[in-house]
Amino acid sequence: MKTKRKNKSPAAKARTKTELKTTPRKVGTNLHAQLSDLVASGGLRLVDLTQTLSPDFPPIVLPPEMGQSRPFRMETISRYDEGGPGWYWNNLSFGEHTGTHFDAPIHWISGRDLPDNALDTLPIEKFIAPACVIDCSTQASANADFVLTVGDIAAWEKRHGVIAAGSWVLMRTDWSKRTDPVAYQNFDETGQHTPGPDPECVRFLVNERNVLGFGTETIGTDAGQAAHFRPPYPCHYYMHGAGKYGLQCLCNLDLLPPTGALIIAAPLKILEGSGSPLRVLALVPARSRG
């Protein structure tokens, strides 16, 4: 797949000074080649990377004086009762960024003027893409404020090859295994403490690797303390500024190989939608590690 930026936002122009000294080994970038590899691997494993949408799943928290994203709520229309004797269905309400969800470039001010930046205009070929899974679970369990750096990317590329353009980069932290919502949110009086990438790492992935987007197991693609980074929320700012996407609240990343999985992540087609909950599936070669 070839990604082409029609507009260069200020964010996209930001350059990283880091030069990597790795011996690149290209991983598959072509969808057909990827699919062929998967088939040739002797079978496929399907992995569900999606959390269940439920009223109990913690939503994003903003300061109370700001506009609030609605948590997932479900009101029964009828359940084989006087409202509808033979059928069961519900009305749902939730913010676009609820549960396992997709972020489109229009979500952030840096991506607001890009072409095809909203859910109804995103090119559908982007909805199936290879994944590079970076295992940060050890670091994240030791330090909730762990930030992913260019050095970590370099170390990963040394073992698994250069991240191909058009790939999802998924940050595995095993955060999704925190089933207690309090531990998952992990707030103290200074705010949320969850892992995420540092600004330079995001610039590198955007400018040097031209990734498709960045995915996490936490509520944001940015770290919990990213409001204090420069710029604030660098993953949102740079990724969306360059027309890249985000995936949040993923799970089962521990079941994926570092490379070789194909991600199917197609958000709802919402007019000028900035994001949506979605079912994220991974096609994994049967004989892969993970």
Place this chain on the structure above:
Amino acid sequence: MPEPLKRPKRKNPIVRTRQPTLPPQTRSRVALGLTAAVARGKLELQVCKDCSAVQYPPREVCRTCLSHRLVWRPSDGRGELLTDTVLHIPQELFFRERSPWRIGMVRLDSGVNVVVYVHQTVDAAPCRVRIEASLDRAGQAALIAVPENGRPDLFDDPKLREMTCDPRMRKILVTDGKSTTGQAIVRALAAAGADLIWIGQAEPWKKVAGFEALRELPKVVVVPLDVTDGRSVRELAGEIGGKVDILINTAEFHRTSGISSHRGVETAQLEMDVNYFGLLRLAQEFAPALKARAADGAMSAIAWVNLLSIFALANYPAHGTFSASKAAAYSLSQALRADLRHAGVRVINIFPGPIDDEWDQLELPPKLSPNALAGAVVQALKGSVEDVYPGDVAQDWLARHLDDEKALEREISEGGR
């Protein structure tokens, strides 16, 4: 002599839970004037504007001059107990189930005779007494003779105890214990002798000052409850609904938005979702269980308290959408009251003015402290009222509202408060 209530034995599960019965409910339009005053905690009698004669029972025309210009005026209730007796075999089911009853006739100093319940602490007739107005289990005005210079506790008289909703020995659900008012109410209920307090907690990942300390109180249990989530309300009602004696709905969403200061309806919808739909969800899930236990022995389901706002009476434009959500909740509380009244479960509405909390930060004093509000809630339960307007601002708004609600609207809209 009064006998303080001892903790009742656990109920015998073999014995059928009785159905609630009520004192006679029907009153004429005129007689409801007495009930209306009592519901706000006042004793008022009709007085003739032409000849100043006090009237009782309530009537259309003056008993002395036949003028129809009768107005309700406060009464001090002082008088003499002329005679008293004990009624052993009443005809009405409610009274029959609770007989015997001590009743009497009092001649008020204002010149009218009234038939009253007589508190245990009153001496044998003749003696000086004072009349207290209460609401009976049907929500109608009832007059009680108490010693002229004492303030006996209705709770100490087993017959009259049912006119109160005293939190002593009750099991109480406070729907949101995280807000400053919720925390203060939990503490006040614990101090008032509640048997058990369930403290509702929404969004447990948001830690607020003071909340963890509530767990140190004796006989409290923190339970998950988010009134915006129908499933959460339903699950808690399934778990404890059949045990709740008093439900106190403190869940509130308050933002300081006028109509033009904040675009869109998202915030207003959240206010409605908590303040109005939250009450509706609670009512649908908990009210049936409360009604079913309205006659469940000495410790039956007895009351439902709503934390409303004086802004429910007239819109305060600086908090315009919040006011509207409270007005909606007020209206719904009337439907809930109509429903629960037939079982004898009292709905008490609290209408505070600005509260000394984060969302009324920019309001000028006087503001009601959360502790004062909590005290008003406990007093309302210990007493015998339906509508409580705690604090100076609420009292002032109520007086202006009753005097001329249109004038109040105009005063508020011109920047007054």
